[in-house]
Amino acid sequence: xxxxxxxxxxxxxxxxxxxxxxxxxxxxxxxxxxxxxxxxxxxxxxxxxxxxxxxxxxxxxxxxxxxxxxxxxxxxxxxxxxxxxxxxxxxxxxxxxxxxxxxxxxxxxxxxxxxxxxxxxxxxxxxxxxxxxxxxxxxxxxxxxxxxxxxxxxxxxxxxxxxxxxxxxxxxxxxxxxxxxxxxxxxxxxxxxxxxxxxxxxxxxxxxxxxxxxxxxxxxxxxxxxxxxxxxxxxxxxxxxxxxxxx
Amino acid sequence: xxxxxxxxxxxxxxxxxxxxxxxxxxxxxxxxxxxxxxxxxxxxxxxxxxxxxxx
Amino acid sequence: xxxxxxxxxxxxxxxxxxxxxxxxxxxxxxxxxxxxxxxxxxxxxxxxxxxxxxxxxxxxxxxxxxxxxxxxxxxxxxxxxxxxxxxxxxxxxxxxxxxxxxxxxxxxxxxxxxxxxxxxxxxxxxxxxxxxxxxxxxxxxxxxxxxxxxxxxxxxxxxxxxxxxxxxxxxxxxxxxxxxxxxxxxxxxxxxxxxxxxxxxxxxxxxxxxxxxxxxxxxxxxx
Numbered sequence: 001x002x003x004x005x006x007x008x009x010x011x012x013x014x015x016x017x018x019x020x021x022x023x024x025x026x027x028x029x030x031x032x033x034x035x036x037x038x039x040x041x042x043x044x045x046x047x048x049x050x051x052x053x054x055x056x057x058x059x060x061x062x063x064x065x066x067x068x069x070x071x072x073x074x075x076x077x078x079x080x081x082x083x084x085x086x087x088x089x090x091x092x093x094x095x096x097x098x099x100x101x102x103x104x105x106x107x108x109x110x111x112x113x114x115x116x117x118x119x120x121x122x123x124x125x126x127x128x129x130x131x132x133x134x135x136x137x138x139x140x141x142x143x144x145x146x147x148x149x150x151x152x153x154x155x156x157x158x159x160x161x162x163x164x165x166x167x168x169x170x171x172x173x174x175x176x177x178x179x180x181x182x183x184x185x186x187x188x189x190x191x192x193x194x195x196x197x198x199x200x201x202x203x204x205x206x207x208x209x210x211x212x213x214x215x216x217x218x219x220x221x222x223x224x225x226x227x228x229x230x231x232x233x234x235x236x237x238x239x240x241x242x243x244x245x246x247x
Numbered sequence: 248x249x250x251x252x253x254x255x256x257x258x259x260x261x262x263x264x265x266x267x268x269x270x271x272x273x274x275x276x277x278x279x280x281x282x283x284x285x286x287x288x289x290x291x292x293x294x295x296x297x298x299x300x301x302x
Numbered sequence: 303x304x305x306x307x308x309x310x311x312x313x314x315x316x317x318x319x320x321x322x323x324x325x326x327x328x329x330x331x332x333x334x335x336x337x338x339x340x341x342x343x344x345x346x347x348x349x350x351x352x353x354x355x356x357x358x359x360x361x362x363x364x365x366x367x368x369x370x371x372x373x374x375x376x377x378x379x380x381x382x383x384x385x386x387x388x389x390x391x392x393x394x395x396x397x398x399x400x401x402x403x404x405x406x407x408x409x410x411x412x413x414x415x416x417x418x419x420x421x422x423x424x425x426x427x428x429x430x431x432x433x434x435x436x437x438x439x440x441x442x443x444x445x446x447x448x449x450x451x452x453x454x455x456x457x458x459x460x461x462x463x464x465x466x467x468x469x470x471x472x473x474x475x476x477x478x479x480x481x482x483x484x485x486x487x488x489x490x491x492x493x494x495x496x497x498x499x500x501x502x503x504x505x506x507x508x509x510x511x512x513x514x515x516x517x518x519x520x521x522x523x524x525x
Binding site (some may be wrong): 156 | 391450454458459467472474478479482503510518521
Binding site for chain 1 (some may be wrong): 253255256257258265266267273274276277278280281282284285287288291292296
């Protein structure tokens with residue numbers, strides 16, 4: 001089957017439900033393996049940082065959470081664009097499903113950033129570039145979820161959310177740049193990047209493995225959620241009847 | 248790394264373990280919420296089918 | 303096409319002047335919010351001077367946010383907005399007209415009032431021209447970006463708080479560069495970089511904002 005035909009089939013609700021259903025167990029298995037490796041290398045096999053000691057291990061959760069919080073928002077915006085341009089309803093369900101996951105990762109990035117900062121900078125919160133950007137990103141997620149929840153009509157809510165996500169994604173680099181600019185302005189030349197001026201190679205492996213683990217986790221959860229939303233959306237279809245009738 | 252070193256995390260145990268604990272909570276929360284969404288959808292749909300058949 | 307633009311502009315300005323008493327509201331809000339800071343932080347002139355740039359801009363930003371409600375709501379409720387969307391004129395162009403009218407009525411008064419209020423916070427005179435310039439460049443962006451949020455929430459009965467949540471993150475870059483420019487000007491430093499950024503933001507808001515607003519309006523109208 002050609003690539004285009006496969007893609008077309010995937011966008012069809014019935015086939016997406018089935019195909020995604022088959023992927024979920026595999027993705028879960030890959031996710032578990034990645035986390036086991038990541039946790040082993042992060043918590044045990046890698047050495048403590050010569051400057052920050054064992055607190056560097058928080059980085060293996062904080063940085064992937066921050067990466068994912070941004071990645072998920074971009075996926076959300078991309079799916080929104082696909083929905084607005086090609087009217088593929090499944091794309092909207094991906095956006096809808098992604099938002100709470102992305103928001104939770106943003107929250108995790110903020111909380112672990114705070115926990116990382118306390119032993120190093122002796123304060124629970126610091127207005128550095130990354131944390132401040134993450135905080136604003138959280139507001140962007142909450143705004144998206146709030147807007148979709150506030151509009152009663154499903155289709156209007158979907159389209160309004162899509163516009164908001166696209167407006168948001170254009171603003172994310174602008175916000176990030178302005179906040180970084182603001183942070184360096186007020187902190188002078190101090191290298192405030194929590195992970196130090198450069199990452200040591202022994203720290204790179206756990207970081208990348210955890211990053212991958214977080215990503216696969218997101219993919220798994222978004223598929224589970226999207227399938228649930230799909231059932232609701234396609235409730236009048238015969239294939240949905242079959243699905244809910246079977247135990 | 249010894250077992251006691253592992254748990255004490257160079258004295259930073261509360262911060263490191265709180266971070267990983269929080270990550271665990273977030274992951275568990277995501278999984279439970281996603282599965283719950285599926286359950287709620289199915290339940291709502293079954294109820295709807297029953298209502299339609301009763302009518 | 304220009305006739306439609308001018309017609310909407312004239313209409314909105316006329317409507318605004320018919321409710322002259324309401325024109326004062328953003329300005330009153332600006333003054334009141336500003337007054338809260340010395341009351342909260344104490345009247346010490348050196349403290350106020352240190353925070354003057356930021357406080358002035360936060361107050362202006364909040365005043366602009368509060369005035370957004372007046373942008374599309376009445377036209378939405380009486381059907382005029384639907385007529386505009388159905389007309390042969392490009393909706394984005396009519397949006398620019400409406401936003402321009404809104405800015406003339408709510409943004410320009412802030413620019414005019416700002417120097418007077420700057421005195422209340424003991425902002426150095428050297429910073430006054432920059433203050434007015436940042437407001438001149440920034441308040442249109444606040445109106446253009448705010449219009450998107452307003453258009454998305456105009457159909458909601460109680461969209462006010464949600465509007466703030468949607469719009470305030472988008473306002474952050476303008477606030478950062480504007481407040482920094484005014485603060486630097488007060489210290490006698492160069493502000494070219496900040497003003498350039500604000501100019502770029504204005505250009506971006508002007509080119510993309512009305513399109514997003516028009517799309518959002520159509521969604522809110524149920525099209």
